Amino acid sequence: MFDLKLSLPISVQNGGLFISRGIGSHPARKLDSWELVFVEKGTLTIREEQTTFTVGAGESLLLWPHRQHVGVGTFPENLKFYWLHFELHPHCSRPNELPASLISLPQHGKVRDPQYVIALFRQFLNEQEAIARSTALELILLLIMQQLSVAAGELPTAEKSGIDLAYKAQQLIRTQYHLTLSTSTLAAQLHCNADYLGRVYRRAFHLTITEAIHRQRVLSAEKLLLTDSCSLSEVAERCGFQDVGYFRQIFRKAVGLTPAAWKRRYCKEHINSD
Numbered sequence: 001m002f003d004l005k006l007s008l009p010i011s012v013q014n015g016g017l018f019i020s021r022g023i024g025s026h027p028a029r030k031l032d033s034w035e036l037v038f039v040e041k042g043t044l045t046i047r048e049e050q051t052t053f054t055v056g057a058g059e060s061l062l063l064w065p066h067r068q069h070v071g072v073g074t075f076p077e078n079l080k081f082y083w084l085h086f087e088l089h090p091h092c093s094r095p096n097e098l099p100a101s102l103i104s105l106p107q108h109g110k111v112r113d114p115q116y117v118i119a120l121f122r123q124f125l126n127e128q129e130a131i132a133r134s135t136a137l138e139l140i141l142l143l144i145m146q147q148l149s150v151a152a153g154e155l156p157t158a159e160k161s162g163i164d165l166a167y168k169a170q171q172l173i174r175t176q177y178h179l180t181l182s183t184s185t186l187a188a189q190l191h192c193n194a195d196y197l198g199r200v201y202r203r204a205f206h207l208t209i210t211e212a213i214h215r216q217r218v219l220s221a222e223k224l225l226l227t228d229s230c231s232l233s234e235v236a237e238r239c240g241f242q243d244v245g246y247f248r249q250i251f252r253k254a255v256g257l258t259p260a261a262w263k264r265r266y267c268k269e270h271i272n273s274d
Contacts, residue, residue, distance in 0.1 A: 012137040013085040015124055020079035026071025033085045035063040036144070038111075040118055042079035045072040045174075053107075054170050055081075056205055058114035060148050062107045076219075082121040086141060105148050110163075110204075113147065120144050162200035165192060169201050169209065177216040178240045183209045217241065218254045225263045232259060 013033055026046055037044065037060065044055045048069040055061045063069050111117050124140045169186050186209065187194035201209050217239040224235045236247035251259050 009088065010138055010141060011087050012141055013087065015082065015084040015121070015128060015137075017121070017125060018079070018081050018083065020075040020077060022075065022077030025074050026069075028068060028070035030066060030068040031063075031085065032065050033087050034065055035069075036084045036086065036141075037061040037063065037081055038083075038117055038121060038144075039079070039081040040114070042076045042081075044079060044081055046070070047072055052171065054167065054174070055108065056110075059108065059110045060106075060117075062105055064107075082118075082125075084121075084124070084141060084144075105145060109148065111147055117144060117147050120147070162196075163204050165190060165197060166201045166204035169197060170205065170212065173209070173212050173216050177213060177220060178238060181213050181240065213240070214250050214254065218251055221247070221251060221259065222255075222262070225259055226266065235259070 020042065026044075037046075037055065039055050039057055039059055039061075041057050043057070044061070046053055046055070046061065046063075046069055048063055049067050052072060053061055120140055120143055124137060124144075127134070127136045127140065130136075168190055172186055172189060173181065183198050184194045187197045190197065198209055201207070201212070205212060207215070221235050221239045224230050224238060230238070232247075233244050236242075236244045239247070241247035241250070248258055251257075251262070255262055257265065
């Protein structure tokens, strides 16, 4: 028998898989450990201190220890993400700093091979169920980190700049969806060419800017439709639609039901669930 003791620069606390039911939100908390999040499906919006991150499918987010983070809004129904809490050994780095000699990770980025990263997370969860604790969890985490690091290193400067621009546009869409909004108005605010903005946004989010604006407006309309005080025209106007007929058309295309039918179904399901 050959016994080999491994001394790794990182130690895992725990991990898990979150699958949203479309209710609740991420609590506000401040952890002593690092947290690594990887979104398999949907979009997670979370704020760390004063910075808001919109993490889409195939993207990762690294949350720092001793910084408060909190979810923004209600969990979307289609959201599915993995999470890991880990610590760095004190001798490997200064406080709140990843060891430069080990690996270089982006705080937020898109991975090159999402399916491989998902497979690693699933393997991690399987190993976590084992009765005897082994170094397998740390080794899997290092493999995940290696994938995130490789993806970040492959991005040329121009592409990184384009991704940053796309995320700025996304943040404007989330806060200004109720106003007259288009690719041109967003490009004017961001001081860039409209065609270029449309290309980098689609590359980052796999949606056109128009589709993203419609999606954000429909999400807001779903919430407003639950209040009896709002008429259909009021809901449409408050969500940025100038024409009620066009609002119905976009809502039905996105949800599969007219606004009125969606409201009736939601109320019925809510009552039956009591």
